[in-house]
Amino acid sequence: MTTATPKLPPRKRLRISLRSEAFTGLLWQILVVGIAIAVVAWLWSNAVHNLSVRRISTGFAFLGREAGMPITDTWLSYSPRDTYLRAFMVGIVNTLRVAVIGIMLATVLGTMIGIARLSANWLLSRLAAVYVEVLRDVPLLLQLLFWYVLMQGLPGARAAWRPIEGVYLSNRGLMLPSIPIGEGQLWVLGTAAVGLLVFYLLRRYLIARQMQDGKPRYVWPYGLVLVIAAPALVSWALGVFWTVTLPELRGFNFVGGLTLAPEYFALLIALVTYTSAFIAEIVRSGIQAVPKGQWDAALALGLRRSFVLKHIVLPQALRVIVPPMTSQYLNLTKNSSLAVAIGYQDIVSIANTTLNQTGQAIEAIALIMAVFLTISLGISLFMNWYNARIALVER
Amino acid sequence: MSSALEAPRNPRSFGQVQSGWGAGQRALRWLRANLFSSIGSSIITLLLILLLAKALISFVQWGLWDAVWTVPGNNTSACRAVRGLGACWAVIPEKYRFILFGTYPFDQQWRPAAATLVFIALFYVSSRRGFWRRELVYIWVAALVLIGVLMWGGVLGMPFVSQDRWGGLPVTLILATFGLAFGFPLGIVVALGRRSKLPAIRSLCVLYVELIRGVPLISLLFMASVMFPLFMPDGVNIDKLLRAQIAIVLYAGAYLAEVIRGGLQAVPRGQHEAADALGLSYWRKHRLIILPQAIRHVIPPLVNTFIAFFKDTSLVLIIGIFDLLTTAKTAIIDPAWQSFSVEVYVFVGIIYFAFCFAMSRYSRHLEAQGRPKA
Numbered sequence: 001m002t003t004a005t006p007k008l009p010p011r012k013r014l015r016i017s018l019r020s021e022a023f024t025g026l027l028w029q030i031l032v033v034g035i036a037i038a039v040v041a042w043l044w045s046n047a048v049h050n051l052s053v054r055r056i057s058t059g060f061a062f063l064g065r066e067a068g069m070p071i072t073d074t075w076l077s078y079s080p081r082d083t084y085l086r087a088f089m090v091g092i093v094n095t096l097r098v099a100v101i102g103i104m105l106a107t108v109l110g111t112m113i114g115i116a117r118l119s120a121n122w123l124l125s126r127l128a129a130v131y132v133e134v135l136r137d138v139p140l141l142l143q144l145l146f147w148y149v150l151m152q153g154l155p156g157a158r159a160a161w162r163p164i165e166g167v168y169l170s171n172r173g174l175m176l177p178s179i180p181i182g183e184g185q186l187w188v189l190g191t192a193a194v195g196l197l198v199f200y201l202l203r204r205y206l207i208a209r210q211m212q213d214g215k216p217r218y219v220w221p222y223g224l225v226l227v228i229a230a231p232a233l234v235s236w237a238l239g240v241f242w243t244v245t246l247p248e249l250r251g252f253n254f255v256g257g258l259t260l261a262p263e264y265f266a267l268l269i270a271l272v273t274y275t276s277a278f279i280a281e282i283v284r285s286g287i288q289a290v291p292k293g294q295w296d297a298a299l300a301l302g303l304r305r306s307f308v309l310k311h312i313v314l315p316q317a318l319r320v321i322v323p324p325m326t327s328q329y330l331n332l333t334k335n336s337s338l339a340v341a342i343g344y345q346d347i348v349s350i351a352n353t354t355l356n357q358t359g360q361a362i363e364a365i366a367l368i369m370a371v372f373l374t375i376s377l378g379i380s381l382f383m384n385w386y387n388a389r390i391a392l393v394e395r
Numbered sequence: 396m397s398s399a400l401e402a403p404r405n406p407r408s409f410g411q412v413q414s415g416w417g418a419g420q421r422a423l424r425w426l427r428a429n430l431f432s433s434i435g436s437s438i439i440t441l442l443l444i445l446l447l448a449k450a451l452i453s454f455v456q457w458g459l460w461d462a463v464w465t466v467p468g469n470n471t472s473a474c475r476a477v478r479g480l481g482a483c484w485a486v487i488p489e490k491y492r493f494i495l496f497g498t499y500p501f502d503q504q505w506r507p508a509a510a511t512l513v514f515i516a517l518f519y520v521s522s523r524r525g526f527w528r529r530e531l532v533y534i535w536v537a538a539l540v541l542i543g544v545l546m547w548g549g550v551l552g553m554p555f556v557s558q559d560r561w562g563g564l565p566v567t568l569i570l571a572t573f574g575l576a577f578g579f580p581l582g583i584v585v586a587l588g589r590r591s592k593l594p595a596i597r598s599l600c601v602l603y604v605e606l607i608r609g610v611p612l613i614s615l616l617f618m619a620s621v622m623f624p625l626f627m628p629d630g631v632n633i634d635k636l637l638r639a640q641i642a643i644v645l646y647a648g649a650y651l652a653e654v655i656r657g658g659l660q661a662v663p664r665g666q667h668e669a670a671d672a673l674g675l676s677y678w679r680k681h682r683l684i685i686l687p688q689a690i691r692h693v694i695p696p697l698v699n700t701f702i703a704f705f706k707d708t709s710l711v712l713i714i715g716i717f718d719l720l721t722t723a724k725t726a727i728i729d730p731a732w733q734s735f736s737v738e739v740y741v742f743v744g745i746i747y748f749a750f751c752f753a754m755s756r757y758s759r760h761l762e763a764q765g766r767p768k769a
Binding site: 025046051053120127138140143338341348361369372373376 | 429430432436439440443444447592595596609611612613614617618621622624625626627628629707709710712713720724734736737740743747748751752755
């Protein structure tokens with residue numbers, strides 16, 4: 001190889017030399033890309049040959065055919081007579097349902113445990129440390145199987161465990177009270193959302209004004225009017241009833257309320273507790289990364305503790321926290337694919353069933369990868385945007 | 396929030412308290428400083444003590460007091476009698492050989508046991524700073540060959556055992572260790588490629604790393620188990636364990652590449668310039684100057700990555716390879732023992748925990764020592 005010989009110090013030459021950096025670089029690139037293309041072409045020709053020998057059809061035409069697989073736990077309407085495409089949609093929604101709720105819960109729990117680890121209370125900080133250590137050092141799949149077995153070992157619906165009124169835990173899953181959402185309720189929620197947006201813009205405007213003339217302005221009365229009073233008025237004007245339906249035992253199962261299937265609930269618990277242990281460590285190191293001098297300086301200015309935490313320490317800690325947090329969110333999303341081990345029908349599980357039914361392995365796996373790459377990209381983009389927002393603005 | 400988070404921390408250790416106090420007084424002072432420093436803290440302490448006591452009592456009742464430790468033969472009626480109240484630890488002595496070594500021939504099971512010990516010795520040797528030099532590579536090669544000989548046999552009077560009879564802890568260790576041993580050089584090459592000035596090589600490496608890191612390991616394992624055979628020419632039939640191993644190597648390579656890239660970025664430019672000034676070629680520069688420094692920078696994150704692989708190998712359960720978790724799950728398929736999975740999972744969990752905890756302690760110890768001098 002030409003590069004193995006010691007390189008001459010760069011000299012200006014007009015003619016192309018076999019030893020020039022540009023030439024060897026080009027040679028290397030052609031070589032590596034050529035090998036990569038050759039390997040892919042060889043694999044592809046093998047695949048084409050094997051597929052034709054085994055009479056496996058290719059392409060995504062199977063998506064339009066009847067799936068015939070039962071999916072029990074779904075938010076979209078679905079029956080086995082629907083197409084594979086519909087089944088995949090259900091799978092994607094099921095994955096997102098676990099990932100989004102899991103990310104929110106894991107962030108809250110992880111932050112609480114991270115702060116508990118820094119507590120001045122010795123017992124609390126030791127307990128938080130034990131929690132983190134135990135959960136981080138046992139494989140997630142084992143934890144998932146463990147939670148699932150525990151769920152199956154719970155008493156049946158008739159002897160369900162009831163911690164508070166309207167909440168039942170049994171081997172049928174977790175039953176929660178719910179509020180039925182109809183058209184009227186949607187109007188009220190829409191008003192609240194618009195109010196929140198207007199309030200946010202107004203608050204930014206008022207703060208900008210305050211920066212200019214230095215006069216303090218009250219922001220919260222606007223919030224009260226826009227976010228609370230306006231939706232309440234709409235609700236009253238439209239005559240919307242807000243009823244809470246409690247789950248009720250009828251025969252051998254529950255009706256009404258919101259049901260979290262045991263598979264979903266076990267997956268959620270496993271993902272949230274496992275990821276929260278990692279998030280706790282990130283939060284702890286983020287807060288510790290803020291120099292103690294920042295606390296001292298802020299307290300010396302006579303600021304309140306809560307103010308110091310919110311306006312001095314957290315903004316600095318967030319800069320350290322956000323990048324590793326992004327990869328934890330991505331991990332949680334990817335780990336939700338372990339659902340296949342306990343039979344929660346997420347995208348991986350449905351693609352796997354499809355694969356077994358149709359034999360179209362390449363297409364099924366390509367779909368899994370496409371879905372996860374899209375979700376990963378979405379989370380990365382959002383977190384990069386957020387990171388850029390909170391990044392240090394230097395003059 | 397402000398009571399839970401005390402930035403200027405109170406003294407925690409006995410040592411910081413003035414000497415000349417009685418032990419009792421010192422303990423009292425410590426208690427006041429660390430458990431009852433304020434009303435909020437006292438309430439938290441009391442609540443936690445209450446919760447802990449409750450959890451401990453019910454655990455002792457389930458795990459020790461009401462537990463069944465042995466049963467005659469395969470008769471689990473004693474266990475069924477206490478079901479839900481006490482643990483049935485009798486399942487562990489009954490099944491531990493299967494959980495640890497799977498379907499490996501029973502009278503030959505000293506061989507996987509010896510292989511496990513070789514693994515542990517290998518990890519121990521690798522963790523000693525005195526061994527961090529070129530000879531370590533030879534030690535690894537020798538150890539991995541020795542493990543291969545022990546597991547396969549066929550020489551020295553040991554009968555041959557094919558891979559599909561391997562199982563349990565050795566398989567978990569093989570998947571994780573070989574994943575690291577082959578993923579590490581792959582990771583170095585990819586990390587160098589990603590920092591290369593050549594656009595085609597750089598984009599190939601970026602594509603590889605981002606593609607692998609963007610999808611779950613399960614999809615790679617599915618690929619290895621169902622898609623890989625489609626991509627092979629006729630007559631080539633690669634063993635299932637090896638296919639999973641290849642998937643894990645590819646997966647490990649992408650993650651290790653990112654860790655090593657971090658180390659490469661930490662090496663100052665002056666080192667590159669000095670090596671160039673000496674007239675070293677690209678490969679000699681990296682082998683002699685850059686990589687030794689870069690890798691020393693990232694040893695703690697490398698250990699953390701290894702912990703992650705060690706846990707992730709359990710995913711091969713989904714494609715039906717007999718690692719430690721799969722043998723555990725299979726052990727309780729036996730009708731007599733079916734309802735005692737919690738006990739088995741606790742047993743296997745302790746094994747995983749022991750390995751990972753040792754490694755994470757070690758990683759923390761390295762970090763506490765600070766960045767080693769290059």
